[in-house]
Amino acid sequence: VQLAESGGGLVQLGGSLRRSCAASGFTFSSYAMSWVRQAPGKGLEWVSAINSGGSITAYGDSVKDRFTVSRNNAENTLYLQMNSLKPEDTAMYFCGKYDSSYLRRSVVPGMAKGQGTQVTVSS
Numbered sequence: 001v002q003l004a005e006s007g008g009g010l011v012q013l014g015g016s017l018r019r020s021c022a023a024s025g026f027t028f029s030s031y032a033m034s035w036v037r038q039a040p041g042k043g044l045e046w047v048s049a050i051n052s053g054g055s056i057t058a059y060g061d062s063v064k065d066r067f068t069v070s071r072n073n074a075e076n077t078l079y080l081q082m083n084s085l086k087p088e089d090t091a092m093y094f095c096g097k098y099d100s101s102y103l104r105r106s107v108v109p110g111m112a113k114g115q116g117t118q119v120t121v122s123s
Contacts, residue, residue: 001025001112003095008117015085015121021078021095021114029053029073032103035080036113037091044107047093048080052101060105062088085121092116 007019019035034049048069050057057069068081078095094113098104 001097003097003112003114005093005095005114005117008093008119010120010122011085013085013087013121013123016081016083017085017119019080019082019093019095019117019119021080023076023078023095023097026097028071028076030101032098032101033069033071033078034096034098034103034107034111035067035069035078035093036096036107037089037093037119038116039088039091044094045091046105046107049098049103049105050078051103056103058103058105082119085119087121087123090120091118093119 002024004022032051035047036044038044048059050069054071066084070079094116097112
């Protein structure tokens with residue numbers, strides 16, 4: 001399993017970023033995927049998830065109505081559109097792979113994750 005995130009960076013309060021995660025080494029279209037994040041000095045926080053077909057999505061309360069998760073199974077890519085960014089969104093963001101086609105509303109211990117990329121929101 002290989003997951004490679006891109007699209008991080010520095011953005012101002014209220015700005016937008018689009019994160020991408022390129023997947024390889026497994027049948028991407030068969031697995032639900034997630035985005036998780038980790039702020040400095042804190043544990044992993046579940047952000048969003050999407051089922052294998054892309055028809056069902058879920059969001060954490062802190063990002064609901066601001067973030068949108070999507071996927072392109074033909075291109076083996078997961079996306080996270082982040083709008084109305086706040087300083088508290090500053091964190092390292094990781095894409096993660098669940099072990100089935102069904103999404104979960106949580107981080108699963110031991111789930112495969114990418115190397116992460118930093119998102120910093122300045123006020």
